[in-house]
Amino acid sequence: NRDLAMQSQKLAIAGQLAAGIAHEVRNPLTSVNGFLQLMRSENPAHEQYFDIIFSEIKRIDLVLSEMLVLAKPQSIQFRAHDLHLILQSVLTLLQSNANMYNIILEKNLHALNSLISCDENQLKQVFINLVKNAIEAMPTGGTLRLKTENSGSNIVVSIIDQGVGMTDKQLAQLGEPFFTTKETGTGLGLTVCLRILRDHSGDIDVRSELGKGTTFNITLPVSPKPPSSVK
Numbered sequence: 001n002r003d004l005a006m007q008s009q010k011l012a013i014a015g016q017l018a019a020g021i022a023h024e025v026r027n028p029l030t031s032v033n034g035f036l037q038l039m040r041s042e043n044p045a046h047e048q049y050f051d052i053i054f055s056e057i058k059r060i061d062l063v064l065s066e067m068l069v070l071a072k073p074q075s076i077q078f079r080a081h082d083l084h085l086i087l088q089s090v091l092t093l094l095q096s097n098a099n100m101y102n103i104i105l106e107k108n109l110h111a112l113n114s115l116i117s118c119d120e121n122q123l124k125q126v127f128i129n130l131v132k133n134a135i136e137a138m139p140t141g142g143t144l145r146l147k148t149e150n151s152g153s154n155i156v157v158s159i160i161d162q163g164v165g166m167t168d169k170q171l172a173q174l175g176e177p178f179f180t181t182k183e184t185g186t187g188l189g190l191t192v193c194l195r196i197l198r199d200h201s202g203d204i205d206v207r208s209e210l211g212k213g214t215t216f217n218i219t220l221p222v223s224p225k226p227p228s229s230v231k
């Protein structure tokens with residue numbers, strides 16, 4: 001059980017470095033990709049080699065795009081949004097994903113004030129990453145619960161899974177760039193989440209029990225509700 005935000009200063013430096021590298025690597029990669037496409041179209045031999053090459057290039061590109069989020073975003077747009085609508089759209093997006101693994105998505109969006117000031121796309125990214133991780137932690141199915149409640153001038157979103165859980169060692173490494181226990185993981189999802197939450201004055205707290213499940217609690221400040229009936 002730990003407070004991930006405490007680590008964010010260290011991660012910020014690692015993130016900046018990662019973003020710098022991503023930027024430098026992406027341009028030559030685009031050029032390599034282009035010339036390989038040309039080679040393939042002029043030379044129909046070695047089709048299966050090209051398949052592997054292009055799927056590996058796609059993977060490098062995915063890692064780079066996650067690393068780039070760690071750079072200061074160029075156009076971060078803070079607007080008033082209903083967090084419940086954002087959460088609902090994330091659930092809709094990942095419903096078929098959940099079905100595939102026999103996971104029931106349960107929502108208790110009970111916060112009375114869910115109005116926050118945020119960049120909608122960035123915040124969606126946070127909850128897509130967290131819900132995806134929860135789904136991936138339950139390979140044999142289970143219930144994934146998404147809950148909100150107000151606490152003081154904050155809203156707390158809890159993502160509760162009944163998955164594999166984490167060891168203390170894994171818990172300690174959470175959020176470190178490139179830390180992953182998955183065969184095809186990038187280990188950048190949570191690093192990106194931490195970065196975005198920090199930009200939104202948010203906080204994240206994790207509790208996990210091996211073999212039982214994991215709970216991520218995300219805290220974000222709410223905007224004061226507009227006065228109800230002013231005449």
Ligand code: ADP
Binds near residue numbers: 184185188
């Ligand atoms: P990735 O999903 O690509 O591995 P993340 O940064 O999203 O990268 O997650 C890093 C690691 O944290 C995962 O590989 C997994 O070991 C652990 N993890 C994250 N969320 C959960 C969860 N809900 N249950 C168990 N382990 C988790």
Ligand code: MG
Binds near residue numbers: 129132133190
């Ligand atoms: Mg992930």
